Amino acid sequence: GQNIDQPTEMTATEGAIVQINCTYQTSGFNGLFWYQQHAGEAPTFLSYNVLDGLEEKGRFSSFLSRSKGYSYLLLKELQMKDSASYLCAVVDSNYQLIWGAGTKLIIKP
Amino acid sequence: DTEVTQTPKHLVMGMTNKKSLKCEQHMGHRAMYWYKQKAKKPPELMFVYSYEKLSINESVPSRFSPECPNSSLLNLHLHALQPEDSALYLCASSQELGESYEQYFGPGTRLTVT
Numbered sequence: 520g521q522n523i524d525q526p527t528e529m530t531a532t533e534g535a536i537v538q539i540n541c542t543y544q545t546s547g548f549n550g551l552f553w554y555q556q557h558a559g560e561a562p563t564f565l566s567y568n569v570l571d572g573l574e575e576k577g578r579f580s581s582f583l584s585r586s587k588g589y590s591y592l593l594l595k596e597l598q599m600k601d602s603a604s605y606l607c608a609v610v611d612s613n614y615q616l617i618w619g620a621g622t623k624l625i626i627k628p
Numbered sequence: 629d630t631e632v633t634q635t636p637k638h639l640v641m642g643m644t645n646k647k648s649l650k651c652e653q654h655m656g657h658r659a660m661y662w663y664k665q666k667a668k669k670p671p672e673l674m675f676v677y678s679y680e681k682l683s684i685n686e687s688v689p690s691r692f693s694p695e696c697p698n699s700s701l702l703n704l705h706l707h708a709l710q711p712e713d714s715a716l717y718l719c720a721s722s723q724e725l726g727e728s729y730e731q732y733f734g735p736g737t738r739l740t741v742t
Binding site for chain 1: 668725732733738
């Protein structure tokens with residue numbers, strides 16, 4: 520079967536750093552996406568990893584280890600507007616997006 | 629223009645009504661998607677169109693009927709829905725199907741079935 524695991528909820532403090540983990544077991548692998556979704560809004564693209572290593576984009580970075588079936592999203596200098604759900608999605612061998620359930624991130628002042 | 633638009637933003641309909649959701653993109657994308665999303669759940673794929681042809685139907689009940697009139701438009705026709713169909717309906721598009729292209733999402737239609 521196909522399975523993507525993320526923590527359900529995380530809490531962090533404004534200005535701090537938080538790491539959101541994602542582990543996956545899918546039929547094939549053609550890349551991994553991270554999306555941000557504010558409550559009641561559409562998901563918006565954050566990052567895409569297909570090779571092992573770290574991709575940095577401003578305050579956000581995403582890491583991938585294909586051998587471990589593992590990715591994380593790192594958010595630095597947290598702002599209140601970063602309070603949202605963060606969805607990990609894997610592209611399987613049929614180029615279908617398999618979505619994780621999402622991690623709700625709560626930022627406290 | 630990297631925008632996907634959806635109308636209406638909100639829709640309340642009875643179980644005997646017929647309504648349609650509309651989606652539009654002008655990015656030249658050839659793949660378009662309909663997703664259903666319940667609260668605190670990830671998006672659930674319903675249909676995928678590739679080059680205006682239905683490519684994937686994820687065993688969706690026939691009370692949902694998709695239509696792709698042209699490469700920029702995607703409709704979802706609704707008929708005889710059930711209260712459990714109440715959800716956020718998201719449209720998305722990507723450059724092509726069959727590659728790892730980023731999907732661009734519209735703002736969604738919040739549907740309530742009474």
